[in-house]
Amino acid sequence: MPGRRPADRTVNRRTIIVGAGLAGFRAAQELRARRYDGEVVLVGAETHPPYDRPPLSKQILSGRWSPHDAFLGTAEGTELDGSVELRLGTAAKALHTAGHQLVLDTGEALAFDALVIATGTTPRTLQGRVPPGVHTLRTLDDSTAIRSDLLRGGPLVVVGGGFVGAEVAAVARELGLQVTIVEALSAPMERAVGAAAGAMCGQIHQEHGVTVKCNVSVERCDGHHRVERVHLSDGAGLDVALVVVGVGVRPNTGWLETSALPLDNGVVCDEFGCADQENRIYSAGDVAKWLNPRTGRRSRVEHWNSANEQARLVAHNITNPHQQLVMDAVPYFWSDQYGEKIQLVGEADPRLQTTVLTRRGDEAHRLVLFSENGTLSAALGFGWTRAVALCRQVITRGGSLEEAVAQVR
Numbered sequence: 001m002p003g004r005r006p007a008d009r010t011v012n013r014r015t016i017i018v019g020a021g022l023a024g025f026r027a028a029q030e031l032r033a034r035r036y037d038g039e040v041v042l043v044g045a046e047t048h049p050p051y052d053r054p055p056l057s058k059q060i061l062s063g064r065w066s067p068h069d070a071f072l073g074t075a076e077g078t079e080l081d082g083s084v085e086l087r088l089g090t091a092a093k094a095l096h097t098a099g100h101q102l103v104l105d106t107g108e109a110l111a112f113d114a115l116v117i118a119t120g121t122t123p124r125t126l127q128g129r130v131p132p133g134v135h136t137l138r139t140l141d142d143s144t145a146i147r148s149d150l151l152r153g154g155p156l157v158v159v160g161g162g163f164v165g166a167e168v169a170a171v172a173r174e175l176g177l178q179v180t181i182v183e184a185l186s187a188p189m190e191r192a193v194g195a196a197a198g199a200m201c202g203q204i205h206q207e208h209g210v211t212v213k214c215n216v217s218v219e220r221c222d223g224h225h226r227v228e229r230v231h232l233s234d235g236a237g238l239d240v241a242l243v244v245v246g247v248g249v250r251p252n253t254g255w256l257e258t259s260a261l262p263l264d265n266g267v268v269c270d271e272f273g274c275a276d277q278e279n280r281i282y283s284a285g286d287v288a289k290w291l292n293p294r295t296g297r298r299s300r301v302e303h304w305n306s307a308n309e310q311a312r313l314v315a316h317n318i319t320n321p322h323q324q325l326v327m328d329a330v331p332y333f334w335s336d337q338y339g340e341k342i343q344l345v346g347e348a349d350p351r352l353q354t355t356v357l358t359r360r361g362d363e364a365h366r367l368v369l370f371s372e373n374g375t376l377s378a379a380l381g382f383g384w385t386r387a388v389a390l391c392r393q394v395i396t397r398g399g400s401l402e403e404a405v406a407q408v409r
């Protein structure tokens with residue numbers, strides 16, 4: 001832990017970034033790349049150096065990578081150098097916007113000239129008593145703990161059919177465990193992509209030997225020293241050795257509640273990623289709720305590409321206050337399951353019209369196209385990366401469903 005220092009109110013050329021995940025790391029890196037010549041301080045609650053999260057449910061969980069391989073910048077040799085002050089194992093506790101002061105859990109108060117909030121999210125878990133062996137997956141430590149439980153053997157119950165839970169199920173099957181996914185809606189991923197496309201996600205698991213139970217929820221988990229049994233809302237019970245809960249997240253904004261910043265299931269930002277223009281407070285990544293100039297709506301997008309791109313834009317906007325840029329990239333998400341890539345590009349509102357295409361002579365590779373009044377809004381691809389790349393171009397230029405179908409075929 002760093003030592004306690006008196007309140008520092010003298011510095012007026014310093015950008016502080018709160019949260020040392022992907023968005024925080026990238027913002028720091030980009031500020032330096034753009035020759036920002038003030039101090040850059042990166043404050044992170046975790047003790048690990050900044051690391052990437054997608055491998056936590058893929059390469060690290062399966063044992064193909066060691067935890068060190070997930071550290072950001074290691075592979076390309078772009079780790080943060082001494083020009084960024086790293087304050088790891090230190091959490092921000094409060095923010096005084098008008099006074100330009102960030103208060104840390106060490107008791108220090110740091111002055112800033114610009115601030116970037118990149119504190120990400122925390123997974124929700126089950127209500128009531130949660131015995132050991134019931135996990136959520138967000139951090140490197142979560143991933144290594146789940147891996148060591150997976151190696152002890154199953155059965156595994158995954159609560160929630162979202163992408164993170166789906167990837168855990170896929171790795172567990174590779175390791176030979178018996179796996180059940182319990183989903184409260186009628187299909188995995190239903191809330192994001194609708195029931196029909198969600199059923200395709202469920203089918204992939206079933207083809208790999210996973211039991212998928214829909215329209216049921218977990219009432220409670222029992223066990224003395226470790227979890228032993230999961231009780232479901234339909235009265236059934238499942239014997240388990242471990243449980244992974246993937247039922248959504250909440251943004252890490254608790255420390256901002258006494259600040260004057262606008263919060264609404266995230267840090268409310270304009271189209272430049274700015275939450276407070278006057279005091280130069282920005283936000284990026286999973287915690288940030290940016291205004292999308294394309295749709296006129298604000299949303300938090302929990303995708304790697306968005307966190308990366310928002311952080312780069314925020315660094316640009318801090319260093320170019322008179323030529324600020326807006327985020328106009330089409331949202332993109334990928335997931336790796338059973339050796340295939342599942343990709344979602346665009347905004348897949350389940351209420352939109354859907355069209356399903358299958359790659360010629362290859363039933364397993366499919367594409368679900370989401371459209372509104374003939375315009376392509378989103379595409380969900382199962383193992384068909386070329387088609388998703390084409391759809392991304394069509395969505396970017398506001399093209400039609402017809403155009404997408406013609407290009408893909």
Ligand SMILES: Cc1cc2nc3c(=O)[nH]c(=O)nc-3n(C[C@H](O)[C@H](O)[C@H](O)COP(=O)(O)OP(=O)(O)OC[C@H]3O[C@@H](n4cnc5c(N)ncnc54)[C@H](O)[C@@H]3O)c2cc1C
Nearest residue numbers: 019021022023045053054091092119120285286302303304
């Ligand atoms: C297991 C997993 C797999 C994923 N796989 C994919 C994938 O395949 N494809 C894809 O597109 N996306 C994927 N994602 C999503 C992607 O990783 C996130 O969108 C991305 O990590 C968001 O980065 P972030 O910097 O906003 O948040 P985070 O990476 O969560 O970083 C936030 C950091 O802020 C810290 N923090 C919180 N509060 C404070 C505080 N008060 N003070 C200081 N520090 C604080 C946290 O400890 C954390 O280290 C995955 C996510 C997970 C968890």
